[in-house]
Amino acid sequence: MSGIMEPPAMLEGGSAAEKRRSMCLRVAFRALVLVLILISALVPIVFCLLHHQQAPGSCWAHGSLNESSLQDPYVLIWNWELRHCKGIVQGQGQYLIIQQTGKYFIYAQLYRKETLKEPFTMMLYKNKIIPLNNAVGPENGTVNFARPFLLQKGDRLHCKKNDKKKYSLLENQTYWGLFKM
Known part of the structure; x- marks a missing residue:
């Protein structure tokens, strides 16, 4: 060892x-x-x-169809529901009036009750004459769009259709509006 x-x-x-x-x-x-x-x-x-969640208290304006204008059948009158929009957006009959410059997401849908021979068109205007969007759909059915826009204080937005029939739209399926981004 x-x-x-x-x-x-x-x-x-x-x-x-x-x-x-x-x-x-x-x-x-x-x-x-x-x-x-x-x-x-x-x-x-x-x-x-x-x-990415919309901030609580963000401005949201939604218009449901009230009727077509008596003076101009292409113009639509809306029942406006505004949430958290004081000093930002104002609803007034056919118009949404922008009171604060900024980015807004605008959406719209027009739903035709009956089939007509011409295509169905919806136009969104700023300040009566400046086209923001023009959506064309089939003779029957729905036309819709949604997209963001940069809008300025004082802009007046309104939506028109291309037919002059007073009751051509389904009221509970026809609307437009926006929310501030």
């Missing part, structure tokens, strides 16, 4: 307590990594949902 003591076989791979502690640390580390991965995946999703 050479006089060198060899360590017991039990200590070669470490003690049982060290192995348990090492295993617990690996499990805890893996759990921590999993939690961090989940959080890093959820934070951007939650942020996007909160960021």
